[in-house]
Amino acid sequence: MPTHLRTCPLCEAMCGLEIETEGEQVVRIRGDRDDVWSKGFLCPKGASLGQLHHDPDRLRVPMVREGDEWREVGWDEAFTRCEELLHGVVAEHGRDAVTVYLGNPNVHSYSLSRYSGAVPGLGGISVTWSAGTVDQWPKNLVCAELFGNPWSIPIPDVANTDLLVVMGANPQASNGSLLSYPDLIGELDRIRKRGGRTIVIDPRRTGTAEKADEWLPIVPGTDAALLLAVVSVLDEEGLVDLGPVTGRVQGVDAVLSAARPFTPEAVAGWCGIDAPRIRTLARELATTPRAVVYGRIGLCNQEFGSLASWLVEVVNILTGHFDTEGGARFARPAIATISSTARRRGPARRGRWTTRVRGVPEVLGQAPLSCLAEEIDTPGDGQVRALITIAGNPALSAPDAGRLQAALPMLDAMISIDNALNETTRHAHVILPGLSFLEQAHCDEALWGFALRAVARWSPPVFEPGDRPEEWEIALRLGAILGGARADEIDVEALDDMWFLARAARHGLTEDADDRGLRGPDRIVDMTLRAGPFGERFGEDPDGVTLAMLADHPHGIDFGPSSAPLDDVLRTTSGDIELAPESILSDLDRLRDRMAAPRPPLVLIGRRHVRSNNSWMHNIPALMRGRDRSTLLVHPDDAASRGLSTGDSVRLTTSAGSVLAVAEVSDEICVGVVSLPHGFGHGQPGTRAAVADERPGPNTNELIPPDALDVPSGNAAVNGVPVELTPA
Numbered sequence: 001m002p003t004h005l006r007t008c009p010l011c012e013a014m015c016g017l018e019i020e021t022e023g024e025q026v027v028r029i030r031g032d033r034d035d036v037w038s039k040g041f042l043c044p045k046g047a048s049l050g051q052l053h054h055d056p057d058r059l060r061v062p063m064v065r066e067g068d069e070w071r072e073v074g075w076d077e078a079f080t081r082c083e084e085l086l087h088g089v090v091a092e093h094g095r096d097a098v099t100v101y102l103g104n105p106n107v108h109s110y111s112l113s114r115y116s117g118a119v120p121g122l123g124g125i126s127v128t129w130s131a132g133t134v135d136q137w138p139k140n141l142v143c144a145e146l147f148g149n150p151w152s153i154p155i156p157d158v159a160n161t162d163l164l165v166v167m168g169a170n171p172q173a174s175n176g177s178l179l180s181y182p183d184l185i186g187e188l189d190r191i192r193k194r195g196g197r198t199i200v201i202d203p204r205r206t207g208t209a210e211k212a213d214e215w216l217p218i219v220p221g222t223d224a225a226l227l228l229a230v231v232s233v234l235d236e237e238g239l240v241d242l243g244p245v246t247g248r249v250q251g252v253d254a255v256l257s258a259a260r261p262f263t264p265e266a267v268a269g270w271c272g273i274d275a276p277r278i279r280t281l282a283r284e285l286a287t288t289p290r291a292v293v294y295g296r297i298g299l300c301n302q303e304f305g306s307l308a309s310w311l312v313e314v315v316n317i318l319t320g321h322f323d324t325e326g327g328a329r330f331a332r333p334a335i336a337t338i339s340s341t342a343r344r345r346g347p348a349r350r351g352r353w354t355t356r357v358r359g360v361p362e363v364l365g366q367a368p369l370s371c372l373a374e375e376i377d378t379p380g381d382g383q384v385r386a387l388i389t390i391a392g393n394p395a396l397s398a399p400d401a402g403r404l405q406a407a408l409p410m411l412d413a414m415i416s417i418d419n420a421l422n423e424t425t426r427h428a429h430v431i432l433p434g435l436s437f438l439e440q441a442h443c444d445e446a447l448w449g450f451a452l453r454a455v456a457r458w459s460p461p462v463f464e465p466g467d468r469p470e471e472w473e474i475a476l477r478l479g480a481i482l483g484g485a486r487a488d489e490i491d492v493e494a495l496d497d498m499w500f501l502a503r504a505a506r507h508g509l510t511e512d513a514d515d516r517g518l519r520g521p522d523r524i525v526d527m528t529l530r531a532g533p534f535g536e537r538f539g540e541d542p543d544g545v546t547l548a549m550l551a552d553h554p555h556g557i558d559f560g561p562s563s564a565p566l567d568d569v570l571r572t573t574s575g576d577i578e579l580a581p582e583s584i585l586s587d588l589d590r591l592r593d594r595m596a597a598p599r600p601p602l603v604l605i606g607r608r609h610v611r612s613n614n615s616w617m618h619n620i621p622a623l624m625r626g627r628d629r630s631t632l633l634v635h636p637d638d639a640a641s642r643g644l645s646t647g648d649s650v651r652l653t654t655s656a657g658s659v660l661a662v663a664e665v666s667d668e669i670c671v672g673v674v675s676l677p678h679g680f681g682h683g684q685p686g687t688r689a690a691v692a693d694e695r696p697g698p699n700t701n702e703l704i705p706p707d708a709l710d711v712p713s714g715n716a717a718v719n720g721v722p723v724e725l726t727p728a
């Protein structure tokens, strides 16, 4: 039986898989024990890639909708229909009436990670929307302000730390985020074996908390106050020591004086963590030689996301755990990423435009995703009339999803590059499906920028796609059509040359970098590998890495631990870390006001499960087996006061909407907090997902008000939303 080695494209862990096939059938998937990176690790999602590939509901040919009727069409007809739709809108309303939404798999796809930008790029579209503002936008803002580049994100060195403080992340389910590390949860045991400890700060006793040495339950949305108290203790007890970054940090005094009023005693009641425990936490962090705080989506997707994400960096810097082994440091991946080529210096760019309807300022080029619905459904100059979605399902994943679902049918034109007929794409006029992950090559790019070990790996396709186009070709064609070209006149090869040269130029290269007869993402991978720190550097280092070399090393090549020196990263005006940015410090007033306001009796948070992937793997039978994972977690006290038991149907209501859910009473959630996962809400008319429809679940994003935002970054605050819970 043939065995194919390839990287799992489903999450940031990037596991190496061994895929056995028989003819056109996947028969078995295992972790590749010889993989230099993941050494055999895999999770249930990776093991189900075969079922994803064979899913009878997966789209394989373009689809065109007329009324409620979908018709399978050829590629030429599909692009001709895109031309009619897009040129019609541009002729009548101008190019500003067209916009693009980019979803999460863009980061993970071989083609889209390198080419989805061609749709707005060639199309001349300036405003785009993405899942980024329901995810890590506070991190991007903080890194733009402190380090001068939104994508220079410090990575916790979990492999070498002796005290890991995990805040708002659950790697037991997610397998790590903005932190690429295989078997991250297994590292908790290894930390303990080397005499270290892990502390999890989370409103829920998650799988990660169960595995850790200590769980500190926290009231949602109060992390900024907790970390300010840690800073105030560091200051009061003379524990501030910048260690390796001494002399490289501006604004330390401003930060210390801002934190001073937030003593442990002042914040303890609000955070739900005792003052003495906060003091000990500060001391543990300051006195453990190798310690690090890791903050992720629970710290971003909340009302004070920027403050909390900023304070994670502040604490790591003030305790001397920055730019050092076992602390937080910057990656130096084998593959040169676009973010590593940034040369511009200066503060984060914000407020260059505001949204038409609500007047919300852009941050780093994006406005809050919850503004998209009102931009579509509110008449007037500049109204969005055409939407292109690329690998996204905002009908389920965007805040205020009910309004967005009602708005999508109002569009004059909607085109989706997607492999599913789902809650979002059912509203499209044309769906352009990509290949299955097993029909294309794979090599991650951005994700290696979140790893402190440099590894390079490339996998060829497992199955031949036949004459269906790859998504990089689809993106180039669609971009050119949007830019004004006629569908039957597009020269994809020429566009690809142009796209490649533009990418090469960002690495300071010219057409000389195009000397291997490659095309599409292969050519970009070869160029970015050769331009990277271990690369062949176009003849300079004949032993350096190239794509051809990777093709000969299917288990990958390991270049060992790798981190970037501070000077290679910092792009601030001063050239130092600018620790006290006005855009973030000015948000402390909002925090103080919130701390003085009455607390809502019950708030809603989300959660992830290892057998689910945002909204789009609920059609995989192997993953959906077992108990219902879309339940509402309720603490026994909250259940008792409302007369609820496990299995009861309940109604959840917020200012944005109301949904029905099934209660699951559990003491793993704090009193005053309920948890519902996102990505459910299936079973809608006109979708094609037989397995997902059997257990539709509630759409938690119908409950998220559009103005639940982290103000400095515009990121959605989907965690900590006040909610009313009643028996249904």
Ligand SMILES: Nc1nc2c(c(=O)[nH]1)N[C@H]1C(S)=C(S)[C@@H](COP(=O)(O)OP(=O)(O)OC[C@H]3O[C@@H](n4cnc5c(=O)[nH]c(N)nc54)[C@H](O)[C@@H]3O)O[C@H]1N2
Pocket: 102, 103, 104, 105, 109, 131, 134, 135, 297, 301, 390, 391, 392, 393, 394, 396, 397, 398, 399, 417, 418, 419, 420, 422, 433, 434, 435, 437, 471, 606, 607, 613, 614, 615, 616, 677, 678, 679, 700, 701, 704, 718
């Ligand atoms: N309440 C709440 N909401 C959240 C979150 C939360 O924690 N709580 N998390 C947020 C986060 S972090 C994210 S990233 C977003 C995710 O939000 P989205 O990115 O909008 O949604 P996904 O569920 O990831 O949907 C992925 C889509 O891509 C399609 N797809 C999968 N593979 C491919 C491919 O290879 N090619 C193409 N063209 N399409 C493909 C799928 O069919 C699906 O339509 O959700 C956000 N929403």
Ligand SMILES: Nc1nc2c(c(=O)[nH]1)N[C@H]1C(S)=C(S)[C@@H](COP(=O)(O)OP(=O)(O)OC[C@H]3O[C@@H](n4cnc5c(=O)[nH]c(N)nc54)[C@H](O)[C@@H]3O)O[C@H]1N2
Pocket: 011, 012, 104, 135, 167, 168, 169, 170, 171, 173, 174, 175, 176, 177, 201, 202, 203, 204, 206, 218, 219, 220, 221, 222, 223, 296, 297, 298, 299, 302, 605, 606, 607, 608, 609, 610, 611, 612, 613, 614, 719, 720
């Ligand atoms: N299996 C699986 N893996 C995934 C995904 C998936 O859907 N399924 N999604 C992928 C994506 S797109 C992303 S962005 C990553 C996210 O990866 P993670 O950041 O690890 O995300 P979660 O597992 O949602 O963990 C967030 C934690 O924050 C906690 N939390 C909520 N509010 C607060 C708060 O106010 N304070 C604190 N301290 N904690 C809070 C929640 O209880 C939860 O345990 O996962 C990725 N990996």
Ligand code: SF4
Pocket: 008, 009, 010, 011, 012, 013, 014, 015, 041, 042, 043, 044, 045, 046, 047, 175
């Ligand atoms: S942890 Fe699971 S989903 Fe993530 S890369 Fe590994 S096998 Fe794939």
Ligand SMILES: [Mo]
Pocket: 104, 131, 135
């Ligand atoms: Mo995400």
